[in-house]
Amino acid sequence: MASVTIKDVAERAGLSVATVSRALSGRGHVSDAARTQSEQAARDLGYVASYNAASLASGRSKNIGMVVPWVNRWFFSTVIETASTVLAAEGYDLTLYYLGGGKRERDLVLSDFLLRKRIDGMLAVALELDDAERADLLRVGTPIVCIGGVIPGVSTVSIDDFAAARLATEHLVALGHRRIAHIGWEGAGDFALATTRQGGYADAVRAAGIEIVPALIALGGFTTQDGYAAAKRLLADPRLRPTAISAASDELAIGAITAARDLGLDVPRDVSVVGIDGHDLGDVFGLTTVDQHVRKQATRAATLLLRQLGQEPDTREPVHAEVTVELLVRSSTMAPRPQRSVTG
Amino acid sequence: MASVTIKDVAERAGLSVATVSRALSGRGHVSDAARTQSEQAARDLGYVASYNAASLASGRSKNIGMVVPWVNRWFFSTVIETASTVLAAEGYDLTLYYLGGGKRERDLVLSDFLLRKRIDGMLAVALELDDAERADLLRVGTPIVCIGGVIPGVSTVSIDDFAAARLATEHLVALGHRRIAHIGWEGAGDFALATTRQGGYADAVRAAGIEIVPALIALGGFTTQDGYAAAKRLLADPRLRPTAISAASDELAIGAITAARDLGLDVPRDVSVVGIDGHDLGDVFGLTTVDQHVRKQATRAATLLLRQLGQEPDTREPVHAEVTVELLVRSSTMAPRPQRSVTG
DNA sequence: CCTAGAAATGGAACCGATTCCACTACCTCG
DNA sequence: CGAGGTAGTGGAATCGGTTCCATTTCTAGG
Structure with missing residues (x-):
């Protein structure tokens, strides 16, 4: 009730409030004796500093805001878990701002919550900002690190989406595939990744001297269900069927694999599937993928943010860190079967 | 910089600080004129109240703490998304305490963060407490609502795990299965669900006059990978093979379905699989399951917590809400094939 | 031996809101 | 018409820390 x-x-402790504050927070000069006594007294009384009072007085809140467009998707939940662990180790809490609601919620979060002084810094995951929003955020001066997508003026940790998709697709090309489909998403809203992954696919296909076939490109949502639906459509007609699918994410790829199986097709004999992510379930599905080392990205982003918090505001410089990706060959890809229809 | x-x-606005505070927070009597002027001035200046200052002065922080043992699992991420949406609509932030790190992190969260006065209330997901921890939490007096698992003295929203597992297993029994395996987890740590789901399975089997076969019960982790591994073991030997699997969660069930397919078995012809959850992917995998209406549970828990925050501390009574579950029959279950070896 | 500078400490201002209290102006009811 | 309430307002105390500033003590350098 009446808290301590x-x-x-x-x-x-027989000391002044000022000394105890210094002793417990570790700022300023305090004798060993005073420190020991303060700590002992605090322990005896079960004292824990009120974060609100400390924040108000010091301007530091020991709290990081994290903005995510989803929680219930592998990439995002993995980033949350990883960043949370890194931040907790440094004594930071993590307040989650989920943008699921739509545009109104999004505006509210972006315009309000940074001003409320509840957070010291912000981790934004796969957030795409328009110019006005970007200007607003920069004006506030709160350190921001984005994961996924490069935003000018804001520190970012990301992969080269274009290169990742090209790497995945090149793997299929190298195996001898010529009829390669793409399952991905439209480049819109919070998703800057979009166009670039589709671009990487197109680049690899074109570089192999293969013509882009619009009918082999299925753009839609991000979920496994979307991948399933897209693959069902792509694989429906045996005459038009691609021999391989390059998916923009592992969730889409897993959906595609499931769809192929439901159509009675064997993966990889009838159709090869490659994804991008390094999803935990890749193992179970034998999925060949381009690992984007999500945990490393999240760790690096959190660490970068913490470092910027330690710097003077005017010495902070936006940093762009890029994590290298890696092709992980498993059992969902192989060379296409020789087809009579292709060459007499 | 110099914030407003x-x-x-x-x-x-040409008013006193006190009046503006009342006008903007909506507490106390303020004339329409004063309210209008305050709001206009606030808008002009882009003013947003500092949560820290408001919390310190009022004791209300407009922030809810959420304790989760995982983020990267469907049940938990769904609860997070849903609760976050409900809370945000009422102006509450959500601070996430992820217990992934282990015992030390767990202790820290439970002993420290409630005392820091950063949160008004707490949502605990699938958290099992020992007596000492429970006593500590209750002493603080912060309203708590748990989702999953019933804790005496603390408000809870949950399903009847025992009944859910029995319902799932009874479905298999009704189809004519006699050799029914169970994939689940040990009842330990944060997981009170454990024993009861296993219990429901055992009860249904026993009620059908079937003897419990220990070799058909595989207890391990919670992930799809765990379900995959367990099913591979259970289905390996054709002579000992069960005709149906009752899994304690949809993730385990999806792993089991994948394992069966990898063994060249057809689901449901060779082996039926039923889960518990109502997982979003159930559709894609044609999974028969017992839907536990997670979003409804999360909404109810968040609403309940908000209601308790509105009540006087001494009028708060622990509430136990139970959400009813529902069998959802899809295509992963059917009657077993007649087997020569069983009867003549 | 004297003095500059650092270490150690306490008093008090301060962070930015909320809310208690006192006061005035009006209403209403007996 | 006077008493009791309620609406509306501002001044000032308050929440619980942090930190500036002043003071004292100690150490080291000249």
């Missing part, structure tokens, strides 16, 4: 304050601790 | 405070707003 720093005053109580000071009284018990 | 309530004082600035008061000056611009």
Whole structure:
């Protein structure tokens, strides 16, 4: 009820409030004796500093805001878990701002919550900003690190989406595939990744001297269900069927594999499938993929943000870190079967 | 930089700080004129109240803490998304405490963060407490609502795990299965669900006059990978093979379905699989399951917590809400094939 | 031996809101 | 017409820390 304050601790320790504050927070000069007594008294009374009072007085809140467009998708939940662990180790809490609701919620989060002084810094995951929003955020001066997508003026950690998709698709090309489909998403809203992954696919196909066939490109949502539906459409007609699918994410790829099986097709004998992510389930599905080392990205982003918090505001410089991706060959890809229809 | 405070707003509106505070927070009596002026001035200046200052003064922080043992699992990420949406609509932020790290992190969260006065209330997901921890939490007096698992003295929203597992297993029994395996987890740590789901399975089997075969019960982790591994073991030997699997979660069930397919078995012809959850992917995998209406559980828990926050501390009574489950029959279950070896 | 500078400490201002209290102006009811 | 309430408002205390500033003590350098 009547919670224990720093005053109580000071009284018990026989010291002033100021000294106890310095002793417990580790700022300023305090004798060993004073430190020991303060700590002992705090422990005896079960004292924990009120974050609100400390924040108000010091301007530091020991809290990081994290903006995510989804939680219930592998990439995002993995980033949340990883970043949370890194931040917790440094004594930071993590307040989650989920943009699921739509445009109104999005505006509210972006315009309000940075101003409320509840957070010291912000981790934004796969957030695409328009110019006005970007200007607003920069004006506030709160350190921001984005994961996924490069935003000018804001520190970012990301992969080269274009290169990742090209790497995945080149793997199929190298195996001898000529009829390669793409399952991905439209480049819109919060998703800057979009166009670039589709671009990487197109680049690899074109570089192999293969013509782009619009009918082999299925753009839609991000979920496994979307991948399933897209693959069902792509694989429906045996005459038009691609021999391989390059998916923009592992979730789409897993959906595609499931769809192929439901159509009675064997993966990889009838159709090869490659994804991008390094999804935990890739193992179970034998999925060949381009690992984007999500945990490393998240760790690096959190670490970068913490480092920027330690710097003077005017010495902070936007940093762009790029994590290298890696092709992980498993059992969902192989050379296409020789087809009579192709060459007499 | 020099952020705008309530004082600035008061000056611009030509009112006292006290009146502006009342006008903007909606507490106490304020004339329409004063309200309008305050709001206008606040808008002009782009004023947003500092949550820290408001919390310190009022004792209300407009922030809810959410304790989760995982983020990267369907049940948990779905609860997070849903609760976040409900809370945001009422102006509450959500601070996430991820217990992934282990015992030390867990202790830290439970002993520290409630005392820091950063949160008004707590949503705990699938958290099992020992007596000492429970006593500690109750002493603090912060409203708590748990999702999954019933804790005495604390409000909970949950399903009847025992009944859910029995319902799933009874479905298999009704189809004529006699050799029914169970994939689940040990009842330990944060997981009170455990024993009861296993219990429901056992109860249904026993009620059908079938003897429990220990070799048909595979207990392990919670992930799809775990389900895959367990099913591979259970289905390996054709002579010992069960005709149906009752899994304690949809993720385990999806792993089991994948394992069966990899073994060249047809689901449901060779082996039926049923899960518990209502997982979004159930559709794609044609999974028969017991839907536990996770979003409804999360909504109810968040709503309940908000209601308790509105009540006087001494009028709060622990509430136990139970959400009813529902069998969802899809295509992963059917009657077993007649087997020569069984009867003549 | 004297003095500059660092270490150690306490008093008090301060962070930015909320809310208690006192006061005035009006209403209403007996 | 006077008493009791309620609406509307501002001044000032308050929440619980942090940190500036002043003071004292100690150490080291000249």
